[in-house]
Structures are given as structure tokens and as C-alpha cells.
Amino acid sequence: MHCPNCGTKTSTEQKFCRSCGLSLDELARVLTEQLPEARARLLERQQKVEQWLGRVSGAFVAMFVCALIVGVVWGVIMKGQILSGLLLLAFIIGAVASLSLVVYNESLKEKLGQPAAPDPALPVSAPTGKLLSESHFEPVPSVTERTTELLAVEERQGAKSRRQ
Structure with a gap:
């Protein structure tokens, strides 16, 4: 701006x-x-698509985890290896919980990093709340700097005698 x-x-x-x-x-x-109305509508659509993408991927991960848990219960625990099955089950649940928290943390950082209403037409400049630094300007000497001095006048012997 x-x-x-x-x-x-x-x-x-x-x-x-x-x-x-x-x-x-x-x-x-x-x-x-x-801000044009069309641009505002496009931003609203983009936000809705991102919300639905998050919901669908969350549902997919939940179904995958449920299938994995059923597989562990059915395959390991039903065969009589109860302790190893429970440890594997706890590991899977812990891994999914930590992964979901990492993804949620990154999405929060992304949302907090974005301004409330970004305007791509206006470039963002550096913060200008600081005073400008003091300038230590020394003028560059001119080529004609010392050429305007008066020349020393030498009086001639003959000119002195005429004056007297």
C-alpha cells in the first residue's frame, strides 16, 4: 500500500x-x-473444501485404525498371545494419538501464522515502527574544491619603480 x-x-x-x-x-x-465479492466467495469455497478434506481424511484414518485394532485382536490375542497383543494395541493407539496431535499442532501454527484477511494485491512490507538510523553523511569533495583559491601575486621590480 x-x-x-x-x-x-x-x-x-x-x-x-x-x-x-x-x-x-x-x-x-x-x-x-x-475486496471483490467473487474473491470472497472463492475464499469461502476453499475453506469449505479444506474442512471437508480434514473430515474425510480423519474418517479414513479412524477406519484404518479400527481395522488394524480388529486385526490385532483377531490375529494375536485370539491365538493366546494376550500380553504381546495388548502391547501392540497400546503402541498402535499411542502412535495414532501422537500423529494426530502433531497434525493438529501444525494446523494451529498455520492458522495463527496467517493474517485475518490477507490481501494478495497489497504486498507486505517490513515493519516500519522503528525510527530510521542516523545518517553519517560526509559530502564527497568536489573536483573544483581547491581551484578557487586566490593566486599569490608576485610584484615585479619594474612595476615598483614606476609607482614610486
Whole structure:
């Protein structure tokens, strides 16, 4: 986003322009309201698809775990190896629980990392809440820097005698 007054590049989080001091709160609100309706509908569809994808994959994992548990119970425990069957069953349940917690943790990190209403038309700039660093500017000497000094005038002997 650029300041409409002076053209300085700003971010949507800034409240005032760093160059001219113009209030940018109202401008940011107006720009976010201008998000096209089609784009908003597409974002809503994308969120619904992601929700359904999570539900379907969760159901698939649940069915797979149930089939695995039934296989362990039927194959190992029914043959008389109760202790090894229970240990295998506890291992499977623990692995599925930890894997689901890792996936849930990553989805939470992703949701917290995204801004509430991202606008792809506006580039995100670096935070500008800091003051600019002091400049230690030393001017570059000019080519003609020492050429304007007055030349030393030498008086001639003949000129002195004429004056006297």
C-alpha cells in the first residue's frame, strides 16, 4: 500500500504515514472493504473444501485404525498371545494419538501464522515502527574544491619603480 498523500510505501498495519503523517486507518479499512465479492466467495469455497478434506481424511484414518485394532485382536490375542497383543494395541493407539496431535499442532501454527484477511494485491512490507538510523553523511569533495583559491601575486621590480 502507498500513502495517497506523498506516495511513500507503507504497510496495512501502520496507522500513520512515516513521511507526511497522514492517518492511514481509514484508508486501510476502505481498501479491505473493496475486496471483490467473487474473491470472497472463492475464499469461502476453499475453506469449505479444506474442512471437508480434514473430515474425510480423519474418517479414513479412524477406519484404518479400527481395522488394524480388529486385526490385532483377531490375529494375536485370539491365538493366546494376550500380553504381546495388548502391547501392540497400546503402541498402535499411542502412535495414532501422537500423529494426530502433531497434525493438529501444525494446523494451529498455520492458522495463527496467517493474517485475518490477507490481501494478495497489497504486498507486505517490513515493519516500519522503528525510527530510521542516523545518517553519517560526509559530502564527497568536489573536483573544483581547491581551484578557487586566490593566486599569490608576485610584484615585479619594474612595476615598483614606476609607482614610486
